[in-house]
Amino acid sequence: MNRPNPLFRNLNSKIASLPMMLIVLGVFVGGTVWTVLFSFTNIKILPIFTPKQWIDGFVGFANYKRLFNSDRWMSCPAITKIGQESWQFKCTGAMPNMITYAILAIIISISLGFLLAVMMDQKIRLEGMFRTIYLYPFALSFIVTGHVWAWIMSPEYGLQHAMRELGWTSFSFGWIADRQMVMYAIVIAGIWQGTGFVMALMLAGLRGIDEDIWKAARVDGIPAWRTYIQIVLPMMKPVMVTTFVLVASGAVRIYDLVVALTDGGPGISSDVPSRYIYQNFSANLGQSLSASTVMLVSMAIVLIPWMRMEFGKKSQA
Amino acid sequence: MKAFTMAAVLAATVALPSVGMATDLEVTHWWTSGGEAAAVAEFAKAFDATGNHWVDGAIAGSGDVARPIIISRIMGGNPMGATQLNPGKDADDLIAAGLMQDLTDLATAEDWAHILRPASQLESCTKDGKVYCVPVNLHSAQWMWTNRKVFTDLGMEPPKDINELLALAPKLQEAGIQPLSLAQGWPVGLMVNDILVAQAGVDNFVKVYKDRDLAIAGGPEFGKIFETLASIRQYTPADKMVPQWNEAVGLVIQGKAAANIMGDWAGGEFQVAKMVAGTDYDCLPGLGVTPVLNTGGDVFYFPKSADPAVTEAQLKLASTLVTKEVQVAFNLKKGSLPMRADVDLSAANDCMKKGLEILDHSSAVFPNDIQMIDRDSLNQINDLFTEFMANPDMAAADAQAKFVSIIEAAPK
Numbered sequence: 001m002n003r004p005n006p007l008f009r010n011l012n013s014k015i016a017s018l019p020m021m022l023i024v025l026g027v028f029v030g031g032t033v034w035t036v037l038f039s040f041t042n043i044k045i046l047p048i049f050t051p052k053q054w055i056d057g058f059v060g061f062a063n064y065k066r067l068f069n070s071d072r073w074m075s076c077p078a079i080t081k082i083g084q085e086s087w088q089f090k091c092t093g094a095m096p097n098m099i100t101y102a103i104l105a106i107i108i109s110i111s112l113g114f115l116l117a118v119m120m121d122q123k124i125r126l127e128g129m130f131r132t133i134y135l136y137p138f139a140l141s142f143i144v145t146g147h148v149w150a151w152i153m154s155p156e157y158g159l160q161h162a163m164r165e166l167g168w169t170s171f172s173f174g175w176i177a178d179r180q181m182v183m184y185a186i187v188i189a190g191i192w193q194g195t196g197f198v199m200a201l202m203l204a205g206l207r208g209i210d211e212d213i214w215k216a217a218r219v220d221g222i223p224a225w226r227t228y229i230q231i232v233l234p235m236m237k238p239v240m241v242t243t244f245v246l247v248a249s250g251a252v253r254i255y256d257l258v259v260a261l262t263d264g265g266p267g268i269s270s271d272v273p274s275r276y277i278y279q280n281f282s283a284n285l286g287q288s289l290s291a292s293t294v295m296l297v298s299m300a301i302v303l304i305p306w307m308r309m310e311f312g313k314k315s316q317a
Numbered sequence: 318m319k320a321f322t323m324a325a326v327l328a329a330t331v332a333l334p335s336v337g338m339a340t341d342l343e344v345t346h347w348w349t350s351g352g353e354a355a356a357v358a359e360f361a362k363a364f365d366a367t368g369n370h371w372v373d374g375a376i377a378g379s380g381d382v383a384r385p386i387i388i389s390r391i392m393g394g395n396p397m398g399a400t401q402l403n404p405g406k407d408a409d410d411l412i413a414a415g416l417m418q419d420l421t422d423l424a425t426a427e428d429w430a431h432i433l434r435p436a437s438q439l440e441s442c443t444k445d446g447k448v449y450c451v452p453v454n455l456h457s458a459q460w461m462w463t464n465r466k467v468f469t470d471l472g473m474e475p476p477k478d479i480n481e482l483l484a485l486a487p488k489l490q491e492a493g494i495q496p497l498s499l500a501q502g503w504p505v506g507l508m509v510n511d512i513l514v515a516q517a518g519v520d521n522f523v524k525v526y527k528d529r530d531l532a533i534a535g536g537p538e539f540g541k542i543f544e545t546l547a548s549i550r551q552y553t554p555a556d557k558m559v560p561q562w563n564e565a566v567g568l569v570i571q572g573k574a575a576a577n578i579m580g581d582w583a584g585g586e587f588q589v590a591k592m593v594a595g596t597d598y599d600c601l602p603g604l605g606v607t608p609v610l611n612t613g614g615d616v617f618y619f620p621k622s623a624d625p626a627v628t629e630a631q632l633k634l635a636s637t638l639v640t641k642e643v644q645v646a647f648n649l650k651k652g653s654l655p656m657r658a659d660v661d662l663s664a665a666n667d668c669m670k671k672g673l674e675i676l677d678h679s680s681a682v683f684p685n686d687i688q689m690i691d692r693d694s695l696n697q698i699n700d701l702f703t704e705f706m707a708n709p710d711m712a713a714a715d716a717q718a719k720f721v722s723i724i725e726a727a728p729k
Contacts, residue, residue: 044693045388045410066726071719072700155556177556179708265501266555267707268700282385284693 032296039063039289045282063290072268073276073291094271095294097183101272102251104187105194109247110240112191113198118228120199121206131203134196142193146260149189150176176262182270186254186261193257194250198243205239206232241310252299340630342398344617345374345390347383348651352585356651360453363643369630372398381503391416396620398627399634404441404452404616405687411620417449418619423632424448433639433656435676441688442616450616451635453644454653457610457672458580459511461601462566462587467494467575478605479515482576483545486552489575498574499553500565505706506699508549508578510686513542515606519683525724527689535721543713543720546705555707569598578604580613584668585652594667602671610675613685614653694727 038048041057048057067073074093116134120127137145152158155174163171175185209232217227233240255274258264264271273295280288342364348357354375361371374397376383384407387400391411402408411417424430424439433439433452442450461479468475468485471492476482486496499508514522517538524530525539533539559565566586568574577583584600592598603609617638619631637643644655645662654672655662662673676682686695701723705716 044691046392046414070697071704156559174556177558179555263502265703265707266558267704269704269707279696280693282388283691283696287693 035289036293036296039286039293041286043285043289045285047285057286059286063286064294066287067290067294072271073273092269094273094276097270098252098254098272100183101187101190101254102248104184105190105251106244106247108187109191109195109198110243112195113243114202114233116195116199117202117206120203131200134199136196137193138197140193142256143260145189145193146257149185149192150261153185177266179266179269182262182266186258186270189261190251190254190257194247198247201239201243201246202236205236208239209235248302252295339368339370340626341370341372342627342630342634343372343374344399344401344634345376345383345387345397346401347376347378347380348401349375349377352582352650352652356647359643359646359650360638363637363640363646364634367633367637369633379503391620396622398622399617399619399631401615402450402618403685403687404438404450404614405685406691407687408449408618409444411618412444412449416621418621418628418631420448420451420619420632420635421446423635427636427639429639432659434658435682437682437684437688438614438616438656441684450618451638452614452616452656453638454648454651454656455610455614455676456580456582456653457602458507458613459514459603459610460581460583460668461511461576461578461599461604462569462583463576463599463601464569464572464574465597465599467572475599476576476605478601479512479578480606483548485575486548490552494572495557495568495574496552496576497549498565498568498577499549499558499706500562501558501560502703503699504562504565504579505703507580509542509546509702509706511578511604512545513539514609514611514683515604516542516545518607519609523683523689526686527684529724529727529729531721531725534724535717539720540713540717543705543717546702547713550706550709553706554709558707581654581668581672582652584666588666600668600671602675608671608675609683610672611683611685690727694723697723 034049037054040060040063041048041054042059042062043057048054070093072093074091074095076089076091076096078089120131124130153173153176155161155177158173160171160173163173175181175188178185213231213235214227217231222231253274254272255278258270258272258275262270264275273291277288277291277295280291344360346357348354357373357375361373364371376386380403384402387397387402388407388411390396391400392414396416408417429439429448430436435455438452438455439448442448442452461482463475463482465475467489471488471494473485473488476485482496489496499505517533521530521533521538525534559568562579562583563586565574565577566579566583569577570587570590570592581600584594587594587598594600617635619635622628622631639656641657641660644657645660648655649662649665652669654669654676658677662669665673698720701716701719705711
């Protein structure tokens, strides 16, 4: 029998998606390859494209060496106490800042969002109004969120100033000027902005659970909180994964919130990788590209195992 | 009817500029504050009077915001007619790639080398013997501004220089007054540079930044600078810094801070507050230590165009920018010093006159950092000082060691 070639199945739709595939290949894959290749050269502000220029400008791992020697990117000095060896490290710099932000934002906004969604799910009155209120911050841009929180947390004008005017003179909430607390200030603003959105996703997930499952659980006498945790939560895995990917990718590329809230300050203590990349972009492109490549590789380390888990299973089944 | 009239007016404003022989030239710049916008309007007026049309392309924000946009537009093949930049190495790559209009013929014809001063300014526009940009004004950053009333109220003599101010600092702080106000970001770098020049001297500054003399960069003269900065850090910790330079100047005007280190553009703020130089406030060039000024300022570059009409308009604009009348009108509004010595500046205020006097003794004028070292290294130096001023745990010696390594790694 002459079986039809699978390549020509649904030929029309394949032709229709060809331009998109070409764009993906050219722009995304091509751009990525260019970024990685030219991160090994000493280009400054003019992008170059020919192999000859690549060979002329080749500097090996010099950009990477500088990146990891730079305190602004990452530095992990040991916390030493007098007279004893220390195995404790405290990392500072753009990369650890981003990781701190990502971990806290993912954990807090997902758990808080789920909790809010469960509360919304209790057939409460005025649900529409509450949903709108919680979702409102998400309608603001990060720039607006950043500036508003910058005022609230500023020691000069903000909450601290207001409380001290009222007579509580020891009150202290100037987090954006505090090197130790500034990343948490950014986390607060990020969570304020993002939790409503997570709640909306979770609520949609909860509403997608079949009523019959609830009835069955009630017949079996399982308390509501256990139903949520042991039955509903595992059933919401697809929603959870989507939410996780959205929140995590938002955290990795965080830029505008930091620029509006602290602009990397005080000093450079709240710098993040995308800000580092952008600031090097117009002065030292090669340096900027090497930082982008490091971000790309670290994302791949996180994503590839997950993708194998997700998509590898299906092909086995 | 009304709507129709409005539509007609709108259509006319869109259609009219394209009628006639005038060439539209889009000019990008980052002069957006009140005084700056008034100054740039003088350029536009003078250029429009030549029969061409100035299309204003102001980019809000500082040069740090505008510079990448301008450079990427020129690189991306969508050049503007003319653009403001700062003199220095920013445009070097663009010139090397042949993207910039050569102005040598015009410069020779109008004898710029003789009418414009100081010479260093035109020199930084010149690459391999060819002139690529027009300097339009001189700004100097080496100024300390003090509020006299703050000191006289406390029974002190107003300080004559930065060292006297630092000596008075503990007493000022006791009285609840911030000795030195400071804004976040680039003002930190500006202050550091000013202190560097004032305390280590121009020679050492040039030796380190231009000749990359590591012995001096790591030596005791520079070590003293880091100590000075560390003491300023005590009086102005991170939570006392304000977001914008004009807020820091404002603290001095209000008498909440005693002094601020900022460029000559701060003078505009005192003028707006109706304060008089010499009686209400002092302006101390070179922080009062050595009366020197750097030769920063603004220049205009003209990206190459394939259209001969545009090229002609570009040359016309370049020539307009350095005429006597335009130089006076522009600089009086901008608060900067004119490029030409042969103009009448009787309307200038005391601080500007102090500046002019120093400028006429050109040995006291020295090059800007970006004229000696590349932007990439400068960014790293800025990062270092920003961090040093905000991080009380960073030791002066460590910071100095890092400074030396940046200077060492900077490309020649």
